[in-house]
Amino acid sequence: MNETERSPEDYVVESLTHTDRVLALGRLPHRLRQAILLWAAGASTAEIAQRLGITRRTVRVHLHQARQ
Numbered sequence: 335m336n337e338t339e340r341s342p343e344d345y346v347v348e349s350l351t352h353t354d355r356v357l358a359l360g361r362l363p364h365r366l367r368q369a370i371l372l373w374a375a376g377a378s379t380a381e382i383a384q385r386l387g388i389t390r391r392t393v394r395v396h397l398h399q400a401r402q
Contacts, residue, residue: 343401359371365386365388366396369393369397369400
């Protein structure tokens with residue numbers, strides 16, 4: 335998928351209200367929430383891994399889990 339194409343997740347996130355998003359984030363485990371918030375702020379997988387002291391693979395797993 336190129337950068338101009340939108341994923342199904344993009345459509346779902348856009349349809350949620352701010353309150354829905356906050357509640358959904360609050361239900362995530364702490365480490366998963368940290369990874370998502372860093373990713374949403376524009377951090378790369380490598381930057382998130384370094385900041386959280388985990389591997390890049392673990393970051394990718396966390397991001398994948400968050401989409402479920």
